[in-house]
Amino acid sequence: MSDVAFWQGNTALAHGALLAGCNFFGGYPITPSTEIAEVMAEELPKIGGKFIQMEDEIGGIAAIIGASIAGAKTLTATSGPGFSLKQENLGLAYIAEIPIVVVDVMRGGPSTGLPTKTAQQDVMQARWGTHGDHATICYSPSSVQECYDLAVKAFNMAERFRQPVLILSDEVVGHMREKVAKRSPDKVNIVNRARPSAPPERFTPYEANPVTGVPAMASFGDGYTWHVTGLTTNDWGFPTNNPPEIEKKMLRLMSKVERARNEIVEYEAEYMDGAGIVVTAYGSVGRSALRAVRDARKKGIAAGFFRPITLWPFPGEELARLALGAKTVLVPELNCGQMVLEVERVMGRRSEVRGMNLLNGELFKPSEIGRVIEEVA
Amino acid sequence: MPGTEVLSWLRTRFMPHIWCPGCGHGVIMHALVRALVNLGKDRAQTVVASGIGCSSRMAGYINACTVHSTHGRSLAFATGIKLHKPELTVVDVMGDGDCSAIGGNHFIHACRRNIDITAIIMNNNIYGMTGGQASPTTPVGAWASTTPYGAVDPSFDLCKLAEGAGASYVARTTIANPKQAENCIMNAIRKKGFSVVEVVTHCHTQFGRKNNRRQPIDNYNFFKEATVPLAKANEMKPEELVGKLVCGEFVNKDVPEYTEQYGKVIEAARRGC
Numbered sequence: 349m350s351d352v353a354f355w356q357g358n359t360a361l362a363h364g365a366l367l368a369g370c371n372f373f374g375g376y377p378i379t380p381s382t383e384i385a386e387v388m389a390e391e392l393p394k395i396g397g398k399f400i401q402m403e404d405e406i407g408g409i410a411a412i413i414g415a416s417i418a419g420a421k422t423l424t425a426t427s428g429p430g431f432s433l434k435q436e437n438l439g440l441a442y443i444a445e446i447p448i449v450v451v452d453v454m455r456g457g458p459s460t461g462l463p464t465k466t467a468q469q470d471v472m473q474a475r476w477g478t479h480g481d482h483a484t485i486c487y488s489p490s491s492v493q494e495c496y497d498l499a500v501k502a503f504n505m506a507e508r509f510r511q512p513v514l515i516l517s518d519e520v521v522g523h524m525r526e527k528v529a530k531r532s533p534d535k536v537n538i539v540n541r542a543r544p545s546a547p548p549e550r551f552t553p554y555e556a557n558p559v560t561g562v563p564a565m566a567s568f569g570d571g572y573t574w575h576v577t578g579l580t581t582n583d584w585g586f587p588t589n590n591p592p593e594i595e596k597k598m599l600r601l602m603s604k605v606e607r608a609r610n611e612i613v614e615y616e617a618e619y620m621d622g623a624g625i626v627v628t629a630y631g632s633v634g635r636s637a638l639r640a641v642r643d644a645r646k647k648g649i650a651a652g653f654f655r656p657i658t659l660w661p662f663p664g665e666e667l668a669r670l671a672l673g674a675k676t677v678l679v680p681e682l683n684c685g686q687m688v689l690e691v692e693r694v695m696g697r698r699s700e701v702r703g704m705n706l707l708n709g710e711l712f713k714p715s716e717i718g719r720v721i722e723e724v725a
Numbered sequence: 726m727p728g729t730e731v732l733s734w735l736r737t738r739f740m741p742h743i744w745c746p747g748c749g750h751g752v753i754m755h756a757l758v759r760a761l762v763n764l765g766k767d768r769a770q771t772v773v774a775s776g777i778g779c780s781s782r783m784a785g786y787i788n789a790c791t792v793h794s795t796h797g798r799s800l801a802f803a804t805g806i807k808l809h810k811p812e813l814t815v816v817d818v819m820g821d822g823d824c825s826a827i828g829g830n831h832f833i834h835a836c837r838r839n840i841d842i843t844a845i846i847m848n849n850n851i852y853g854m855t856g857g858q859a860s861p862t863t864p865v866g867a868w869a870s871t872t873p874y875g876a877v878d879p880s881f882d883l884c885k886l887a888e889g890a891g892a893s894y895v896a897r898t899t900i901a902n903p904k905q906a907e908n909c910i911m912n913a914i915r916k917k918g919f920s921v922v923e924v925v926t927h928c929h930t931q932f933g934r935k936n937n938r939r940q941p942i943d944n945y946n947f948f949k950e951a952t953v954p955l956a957k958a959n960e961m962k963p964e965e966l967v968g969k970l971v972c973g974e975f976v977n978k979d980v981p982e983y984t985e986q987y988g989k990v991i992e993a994a995r996r997g998c
Contacts, residue, residue: 360802372805372808372809374805382967390994393987393990393991393993393994393995394994394995396991398808398809398987400987402801402804402834403801403830403831403833403834406798406801407798407801407804407831407834408801410794410795410801410802410804410805410831411796411800411801411802412800413809414792414801414802414805414806414809415803415805415806415808415809416805416809417792417802417806418805418809419809419810420805420809422805434977437794437795437798440794440795442903458902464863473975497981512974520775531991541908542903549811552737558842560809568772568790568810568813569769569770569810569812569813570769571769572769572790573768573769573788573790573791574790574791575736575785575792575793576791576792576793576794577785577792577795578777579793584738586736586785586856587785588737598763607895626877641910665985668860698863717843724920
């Protein structure tokens with residue numbers, strides 16, 4: 349078997365999930381993410397895993413939450429309208445602390461929008477889509493290799509923190525084909541959820557590890573009886589209206605991720621030394637932006653490139669540190685301006701923050717970004 | 726008093742329960758737990774899933790592997806659990822609105838797939854927890870807080886719905902006949918395939934109060950008078966059955982079960998064909 353593949357992003361993402369130990373997929377067909385389901389339908393039964401095409405998007409995420417409760421490593425993949433439909437059950441996985449990985453291959457919206465065209469309009473939905481406070485971990489791949497590698501990371505983070513992890517791909521990244529270096533399973537770091545060490549009669553389902561803030565998770569069928577609910581619970585996993593218990597649960601849901609922020613946050617930075625203009629872009633736009641920055645450097649313009657790999661938590665401190673002294677931070681996005689709000693927040697008044705917005709279903713050309721770099725230089 | 730074995734299946738530390746005094750849900754929970762005890766089930770190998778509503782709080786009171794999920798979606802959660810671990814006994818407890826309104830799609834597809842899950846529908850003809858709004862099983866003409874002039878939309882026959890969608894076991898009983906409920910639930914759990922037991926119950930607080938069945942006993946008496954055994958119903962004319970509750974086993978058939986069929990998919994994939 350060759351250790352190099354020529355895959356499209358969606359195929360690579362599915363194979364990355366399998367490498368991470370994914371053994372259950374539930375989903376519903378939707379463009380432009382369907383290839384992920386198709387690969388999983390073919391590959392999972394070969395390893396004794398399970399694939400199920402559910403009756404709708406809501407059922408897709410419900411089934412993977414159920415399977416995860418029973419001990420599986422689970423994935424669902426969707427796009428725009430399907431991501432909206434999954435939001436309620438996503439919230440259940442946050443509050444009940446069930447590890448799952450959810451992929452949204454972004455297309456243009458709102459509503460049915462542009463099923464076959466690219467966009468980055470779901471950045472804020474990924475952060476705030478389900479109601480109520482929750483800590484979001486969300487990756488944004490910008491290459492086919494990254495689709496493969498970030499799938500593994502997403503599973504590891506879901507298992508480590510016992511919560512949903514999102515991968516916000518987009519139509520361009522999902523459908524373009526590139527070379528992928530496949531990893532050998534024995535050389536990949538795989539994280540599995542912490543299992544309880546207490547015997548079943550002394551098991552407290554939501555008693556957190558004091559260091560990590562994450563409770564050990566039993567699986568249905570492995571000898572423990574416990575209760576999973578979307579209601580706010582105490583450590584026994586039973587509904588509570590007791591203010592201190594409610595606050596304890598909510599603060600822990602946020603802090604278990606916040607305390608590990610520096611281990612989660614990832615970014616790519618190029619040409620940042622002395623950069624007077626920093627282009628901050630993610631996903632497919634990151635490719636155009638990097639090319640534009642390189643072209644600008646060739647013309648002697650001190651341009652820099654910063655690409656958040658985790659959209660959430662946003663690598664804001666890192667951007668602020670690296671872009672110190674930049675006159676302008678340029679944020680090209682395939683939306684009306686979503687991530688630019690985070691950039692404005694972290695840069696404050698230190699730099700001019702300028703958004704660039706493309707809403708026509710196409711990808712920025714490097715020259716379009718380059719023109720603005722030259723304009724502000 | 727429930728037997729000690731039955732009590733061992735209850736999370737008494739989480740009680741008192743939320744149900745109104747006289748609510749029929751307790752009768753159904755007792756029937757379910759007795760069925761599980763009779764069948765010699767292991768609590769750690771038994772899953773009880775539920776959605777949202779008064780009925781769905783039952784999962785929390787049963788000392789097994791329990792999931793209180795989102796409104797209408799419990800069968801989709803249960804499907805994931807069962808498909809990943811087919812060796813588990815999976816029961817799904819639902820209300821009428823949970824099952825046939827917001828969860829209607831999951832219900833018909835669980836029937837179609839014939840996955841080995843037992844669905845128990847507690848049909849009290851109303852949304853009780855939210856204050857008595859009409860559900861898809863509220864009879865035409867009945868009063869609810871959202872039908873202040875009487876319901877005009879026809880109601881579902883949940884058993885016919887399940888039968889039409891392909892369930893391998895379908896039965897109806899009422900809380901006025903707890904022994905029949907227990908037996909139907911036992912048969913349903915034993916059945917390899919998707920099983921549906923509709924247990925007709927009451928919400929005297931929200932439905933009875935507006936529809937001349939104010940006290941629990943009014944509802945018991947109504948169920949006793951309205952019940953027609955299936956064998957007898959087969960000899961009656963349709964007009965004689967209006968307003969009656971036909972009880973018994975409507976479907977009990979052996980058809981391929983989903984997780985076993987998926988096992989064949991795994992075999993085929995591993996053979997490379």
